Amino acid sequence: MALQELNFSFKPEKNFTSFAPEWFHSGVVGSGDMEVLMEHKKQDGKVTVKVVTPVTGFDQVWEKVLAKFVAETKIGNLHMEINDNNATPFIVHMRLKQALFEAKGDVES
Amino acid sequence: MEGNRKRWDTLKRDRMERIREAIPLVKMGKIVEASNAVKLLETVIKPYDKVTIEGDNQKQADFLADCLCKVDREQVHHLHMVQSAISLPSHLDVFEKKIASKVDFSYAGSQATRLAQFVKEGKIEMGAIHTYLELFGRYFIDLTPRVALTVAVSADKEGNLYTGFNTEDTPVVIEATKFKQGIVIAQVNEIVDKVPRVDIPGDWVDFVIQAPQPFYVEPLFTRDPANITDSQVLRAMMVIKGIYAEYGIQSLNHGVGFDTAAIELLLPTYGEELGLKGKICKYFSLNPHPTLIPAIESGWVESIHSFGGESGMADYVAARSDVFFIGPDDSLRSNRTYCQAAGHYGIDLFIGGTLQIDKFGNSSTATASRIAGFGGAPNMGCDPRGRRHSTEAWLKCGREDGVQRSLIGDLPRGRRLVVQLQETFREKMAPGFVDKLDAWKLAETAGLAIPPVMIYGDDLTHIVTEEGIAYLHKCSSLEERMAAIRAVAGFTEVGLEEKPEETTELRRKGIVRTPEDLGIDLSRANRSLLAAKNVRDLVEWSGGLYHPPAKFRSW
Numbered sequence: 001m002a003l004q005e006l007n008f009s010f011k012p013e014k015n016f017t018s019f020a021p022e023w024f025h026s027g028v029v030g031s032g033d034m035e036v037l038m039e040h041k042k043q044d045g046k047v048t049v050k051v052v053t054p055v056t057g058f059d060q061v062w063e064k065v066l067a068k069f070v071a072e073t074k075i076g077n078l079h080m081e082i083n084d085n086n087a088t089p090f091i092v093h094m095r096l097k098q099a100l101f102e103a104k105g106d107v108e109s
Numbered sequence: 110m111e112g113n114r115k116r117w118d119t120l121k122r123d124r125m126e127r128i129r130e131a132i133p134l135v136k137m138g139k140i141v142e143a144s145n146a147v148k149l150l151e152t153v154i155k156p157y158d159k160v161t162i163e164g165d166n167q168k169q170a171d172f173l174a175d176c177l178c179k180v181d182r183e184q185v186h187h188l189h190m191v192q193s194a195i196s197l198p199s200h201l202d203v204f205e206k207k208i209a210s211k212v213d214f215s216y217a218g219s220q221a222t223r224l225a226q227f228v229k230e231g232k233i234e235m236g237a238i239h240t241y242l243e244l245f246g247r248y249f250i251d252l253t254p255r256v257a258l259t260v261a262v263s264a265d266k267e268g269n270l271y272t273g274f275n276t277e278d279t280p281v282v283i284e285a286t287k288f289k290q291g292i293v294i295a296q297v298n299e300i301v302d303k304v305p306r307v308d309i310p311g312d313w314v315d316f317v318i319q320a321p322q323p324f325y326v327e328p329l330f331t332r333d334p335a336n337i338t339d340s341q342v343l344r345a346m347m348v349i350k351g352i353y354a355e356y357g358i359q360s361l362n363h364g365v366g367f368d369t370a371a372i373e374l375l376l377p378t379y380g381e382e383l384g385l386k387g388k389i390c391k392y393f394s395l396n397p398h399p400t401l402i403p404a405i406e407s408g409w410v411e412s413i414h415s416f417g418g419e420s421g422m423a424d425y426v427a428a429r430s431d432v433f434f435i436g437p438d439d440s441l442r443s444n445r446t447y448c449q450a451a452g453h454y455g456i457d458l459f460i461g462g463t464l465q466i467d468k469f470g471n472s473s474t475a476t477a478s479r480i481a482g483f484g485g486a487p488n489m490g491c492d493p494r495g496r497r498h499s500t501e502a503w504l505k506c507g508r509e510d511g512v513q514r515s516l517i518g519d520l521p522r523g524r525r526l527v528v529q530l531q532e533t534f535r536e537k538m539a540p541g542f543v544d545k546l547d548a549w550k551l552a553e554t555a556g557l558a559i560p561p562v563m564i565y566g567d568d569l570t571h572i573v574t575e576e577g578i579a580y581l582h583k584c585s586s587l588e589e590r591m592a593a594i595r596a597v598a599g600f601t602e603v604g605l606e607e608k609p610e611e612t613t614e615l616r617r618k619g620i621v622r623t624p625e626d627l628g629i630d631l632s633r634a635n636r637s638l639l640a641a642k643n644v645r646d647l648v649e650w651s652g653g654l655y656h657p658p659a660k661f662r663s664w
Contacts, residue, residue: 061600088534089600090575101632
C-alpha cells in the first residue's frame with residue numbers, strides 16, 4: 001500500500017514545557033498500531049510532526065488529534081515522527097500521551 | 110341450529126389426518142429413518158403452513174433444514190417461516206426454491222447480506238423483525254407454528270428428548286406448536302434406551318429422526334483475550350469505576366463482544382484493587398462466557414442463568430453448580446425464553462457494543478446492505494416499564510433522571526441502566542457516531558416499515574467512549590443530550606460539532622465525565638491489566654475444565 005507523508009506544525013500553549021530528553025522512542029509499527037520518535041528540538045516552542053501513514057483522507061483528523069495532544073500536554077520544543085499502521089485517532093492520542101508519560105521523568109520545567 | 114353444526118376440533122382432526130398419512134414411514138415408536146425424512150416432511154407439511162425450523166442462536170436443526178429444501182414444491186409451497194434465527198444457507202435456500210415465501214424472525218447473523226438481497230429481489234415477503242421474546246410471544250398469539258422442526262441431543266423411542274447443555278429455544282417452540290394441535294419433529298444426534306434427563310416429555314413429540322451428523326453448534330460467545338485492545342481496557346476501567354462502582358450494580362447482562370470481555374477480565378485485577386468484590390457483578394443473565402472464568406474463580410459471581418451453552422464450557426459449568434443452573438444429570442439447563450424474561454425484568458444494567466450511534470443517541474447494528482435482526486438485546490437494552498421491584502442501583506438511576514419529575518411528579522420510580530460502549534472510530538476508520546443511521550437506508554432499500562433500531566435514545570442512559578462517559582439520563586432536554594453525546598464522540602462528524610464551553614458545563618454538572626474526572630490513569634490502560642491474556646490463560650484459570658474449540662487453540 002502506498003504510504004503518504006503528512007507534516008504539521010503547532011504553536012505551543014503559552015505556559016508550555018520544553019521536551020527535555022534528547023530523544024525518546026515508543027512502539028513497534030510492525031506488530032503494533034504505531035511507533036513514535038520524540039526529539040528535543042529548539043524551535044521557539046513549536047511542535048512539529050511528520051506522519052507516515054497508509055490511510056488517506058484523514059489529514060484533518062490527524063491535525064485535530066495532534067492539536068489536542070499539544071494543547072492538553074502543554075508540551076513544546078518537540079519534533080515527532082509517527083509511523084502509523086492503521087491506528088484509530090484515539091489510539092494515536094493515547095499512545096502519544098503514554099509515550100510522553102514514559103519520557104516525562106526527564107521533562108524540565 | 111347453524112351454530113351447533115360448526116366443528117370446533119378441525120385443527121385436531123387435521124393433525125390426526127396428517128399423522129395417519131405418515132404412519133407407514135414410522136419404523137418403531139416415534140422413530141423415522143433419516144432416509145425417509147424428506148418424505149415425512151412432504152407428508153405432514155401442507156401449503157401455506159406456518160413452519161418453524163429450530164435455528165437457535167447456537168444449535169441448529171441443520172439436517173431438517175436441509176431436508177425441507179429437498180421436498181417436492183408441487184406438494185409443499187408458500188410456507189410461512191416463523192423462526193428465531195436465519196443462520197444457515199439452507200434457511201434461505203428454501204425461499205430460492207419457492208418452497209417458502211414469507212418470514213417472521215429475530216436474528217440473521219451470517220445470512221444477513223443474502224437476506225437483504227432476497228427481500229430486495231422479492232424472493233421473500235418480510236413479515237417483521239422481532240426480538241426473541243417478541244417472536245416467542247407471537248407464537249402464542251398469531252404466529253403459532255403448524256409444524257415445528259426441532260433439535261435435541263438424544264431421544265428415546267417414546268420421543269422423550271434430552272436437549273442438554275444447549276436447550277435454548279426448544280421448550281417454547283415445542284409448547285407453542287404442540288398445544289395448538291401442531292406437529293413436532295425432532296432431529297437428534299442419537300437414539301438411546303433412556304435419556305439422561307427429560308427436557309421435553311415424549312407425548313409432546315410426534316416424530317424423531319436420528320440425523321446422519323450431530324447438529325451444528327456455533328461458538329458465538331468465545332472472545333480470545335489476545336485480541337482485546339488497550340482502548341477496550343480503558344473503556345472497561347471507566348465502566349467499572351464510573352458506572353458499576355458508582356451505582357453498585359449487582360445484577361446485569363453483558364452483550365457479546367471484546368468490550369464486555371475486557372470488563373469481565375478486569376474484575377479480578379482492577380475491580381479487586383478498587384475493593385469492589387462482593388459489591389458489584391454478583392448476578393448475571395448470560396451465556397457461559399469463557400472470559401468470565403477468572404471472575405468466577407476469584408469468587409465474584411453468585412449466580413448465572415444462561416440463554417444457551419457455549420462450546421467447550423460444559424465440563425467447567427457442570428463443576429460449578431453453585432453458580433450455574435444444572436440438571437440432575439449434571440449438565441447445564443439453558444433456556445432462552447426464561448433467560449430473556451430474567452434479563453428484561455430481573456437485572457439492573459445492560460451493557461453492550463454497537464456499530465452506530467446517531468446524534469440523538471439511537472443506536473443500530475444495521476448497515477445498508479445487511480438485515481441482521483435484533484436477537485435479544487433490545488429486551489435487555491431498554492427500561493422495562495412494567496418493573497415494580499426496587500434495588501439501590503435502579504432507584505439511584507431514577508433519582509438522577511432529568512425528566513421523570515416532569516412526567517410523574519415527585520413519586521419515586523427507578524430506572525434500568527442501559528449502557529452502550531463505543532469506540533469513536535472502529536476498524537477501517539468506520540465512525541461510531543453518525544449524523545443519520547444506516548438503518549434508514551436499509552429500511553428504504555429493503556422496504557421495511559421502520560428503520561431497525563437496536564436501542565432507542567430514550568432508553569439509553571450511558572454512552573462510554575475513550576473520551577468519557579455521558580450520563581444521558583441526567584439530561585433534561587434533547588438539546589442537552591445531544592451536547593453530551595457530542596462531548597464523547599471524539600473526532601467523528603458528530604464529535605467535531607462539540608462546543609468546548611458546553612462540554613465544560615456538562616462536566617461541571619456531572620453529565621459528562623472524562624477518564625481524568627473519574628481519576629483514571631491513562632498510562633495504566635493497557636493489556637497488562639487483563640486477568641487472562643489469551644485462551645490458554647483461561648484454560649489454566651479453569652483448572653483444565655474449559656476445553657476451547659480447535660480454532661481458539663494456538664498452542
